[in-house]
Amino acid sequence: MIRVLLVDDQPMVRAGLGLVLRSQADIQVVGERDNGDDIVAAATEAAPDVVCMDVRMPGTDGVTATRQLHAAAGPPVCMLTTFGDEDVLWSAVDAGAAGFELKSATAENLIEAVRTVAAGGTWIDGTLLGPILRSYRQLARPVPRPDLPTTLTERETDVLRLMARGASNREIADHLSLAETTVKTHVGTLFTKLGARDRAAAIVFAYDSGLVRPRT
Template identity: 45%
Template sequence: MIRVLVVDDEALVRSGLRMILEAAGDISVVAEAADGAAAVRAVATHRPDVVLMDVRMPVMDGLTAAGRLHGENGPKVVMLTTFDLDEYVHAALRAGAVGFLLKDTPPQDLAAAVRTVAAGNAMLAPTVTRRLISAYADGAPARAESARQRLGTLTLREEEVVRAVARGLSNAEIARELSMREATVKSHLSRSLAKLGLTNRVQAAILVHDAG
């Protein structure tokens, strides 16, 4: 069972999200919170696997809360918002979020997104993904050169895995494509993230796209 914390300042939205997620059968909403500060406290108490969190809230916004929760042993954070704005997307990724969905996401896609991030993969709304990749692929030359130098610290196999991650492939898909065991893929990815000073797949994908 995937344990989820739902965070939104509107009680009606929280109730709707709870209903959608618990109808999936393999997801349990273990707690709710009305702002980012309450979310941080709820994570410490309930230890959810995934936090589904609104961006704009009183007391502490979702981006600040995501930054507080960011870390190797923290939950996977998916930002959920009405506003498809670039500054939200970039800020959320910098804060360590591994997912970004719009509030008009269909119910079945919402549950699928929770499963995806719980499994260790990233999940971005399709429109967000297209614009994000475009923005980073067209980045400044200095940033591209820096990214290439960082990727140059990886072994050939590690770089192959990281580039496959940037294409949106899961560990199982990478294993099939590169003819290796899934456990080996996880090992390569873990070492790569450590070498690059990154903590999740989204940040690795951004670095690859920075490199052009």
């Protein structure tokens, strides 16, 4: 059972997130907060496996609360945000957030994000990755652009391109007229061929290789 603590200042948003997560047999919402105040104590009390945290809140904001949890070796944080504020996204990366999902994402993407982060992985919504990478490259030294493996099939390349745009497995299946189980097989094969630990690493590879370019 994955235990989730929801932190968002908007009651309607928390209710919607809770409804989506509680629909899954393996996810339990163990607490809700309307700001990041005393977040370490709240996490200690609720003992969540992952914290879903809004970025902008009155009192202690999501970035500060994430930094406090990270410093206290608390549970991993999946940030919930809206598109467009690159400085906030980079601040959240620097604070130690393990996941980034849009509030406008599909229910399926939110569930995948929670499961991935709770399992120790990294999740980045494909729409947010472009701004995060842009901010990172302004601070980091240039690195050689990796080439896509020549062993990738045309179908695997299509799957990777859609994945990098933030599509879930179900959305990829619908777009390519495939069974969702077939898409999952392609995704697993992509991880192996790219040497990627998880979905986020595969998405980064897609951007760094030039297969996908950040949207402006």
